[in-house]
Amino acid sequence: MFVLPTTGAGLVLLVVLLFPGLAFVLVRERRSSERRPSAFRETSAVVFCSVATEAVALSLFAAARWLMPGLTPDVGRLLREGGGYATRHYAALSWWGGGLLLFACGLAVLAALLTRDVPHPSATSAWWVMFHQWFPGENPLVGCVLEDGSYVQGRQASFNVSADDLPDRDLVLVEPLVYRAPGAAEAVAVPWGAVCVSARRIVTMFVAYPEAATPEGAAGAVTPGSGPASP
Template identity: 70%
Template sequence: MPTTITGLVLLVILLLPGLTFVIVQERRGSEHRLTPFRETGVVVFGSVIAEMFTLGIFGVARALMPGLTPDVGRIVREGTEYARNHYVEICWWAVGLLLFSCLVAAIAALLTRNNPHPSAASAWWIMFDSWFPGENPVVGCVLEDGSYVEGRQASFNVSSDDSPDRDLVLVEPLKYRAPGAAEATPFPWGAVCISARQIVTMFVSYPLDSEVAAGVVATQVSDPAAS
């Protein structure tokens, strides 16, 4: 661990690519809670890989454009004297390489989208994203008091833990059936937020289901032998 403020700042700066990787991946996948050791390992490993790749690109640029890049050999040989004479160039290149490393980490996170194994994901993530990613299915929820709410899924908590302390947001067209009522009727509101703690049973209907059903019906009508 660094023992000076300067060392601590440099450590934080060098870990920025790995932190970028973790943040971007969390935004695009199920939020799986890692142990502090594993989370630290991901940040450090991501930073090292992104920065090694960036240094490789810098090495190629140094070989092709020696007059436009800082002289690493002189930095090693002359140390602070060369840095004082070329501090503007060195600072610009350092900031540029750091930003490029963060960009590399972000692209890596986007290309390796966090699709967890079903054993490490919540039931909500499996139903709402894993099976049919990008869809907004129609969801029906039977609540503890016997009421029923139906609407199109708009937002849900992506935590990998099936915790009751999370919410599900449904948007219009909404339907509601009061406790003891026979049928669900249209509900004249734009959105509803339902606590997972109140949900007893959840039904999900995917848009693809209706398309497949329509295709089957069309096939049967056009080909009587199919029936």
């Protein structure tokens, strides 16, 4: 049973001890497919990561205490004497406590960096698969047929990383941009630097990958610039 602290100092200590888990979640959210887990699952991830990384940090402290007893705080005396020992050795306790917390946060950040680009397939969208999972780091050429019959093509610059395939999100394309108006026969180059396309208006999307990096089982790569002039 999880019991919340009843004093201000206890609450501050609880928040501080959850820093590693918070660092893990924040770093992972920066580059991974954005999911919307329940409050329980998100809280559990923060608590689990904090406990795991702090357990590793405390294990290393125990080893250091065994190897260098004269250079590490005496936890036994701290538990027996309480505030008296803490007052006399506040500098050492502060340095070791802060260092162990930073070490735990560093472990959490490292874990987030190692796992940020490998989300489970159930937690990704079609956009994430096309723009990141198959060719991470690439900015492929993208052509979109819109619901009014127009066509726009450009280099993918930014996309919404939500794991839900929702219509209320946008795709940003940058130059070289090509546009074909509704009813027109040919697509023409336009002088603008960027365009924002609403997912709600997209009927079909074409993505041109580097020819040498076509994933196994995927369709043959499209040569950049050869996107369809008409749907």
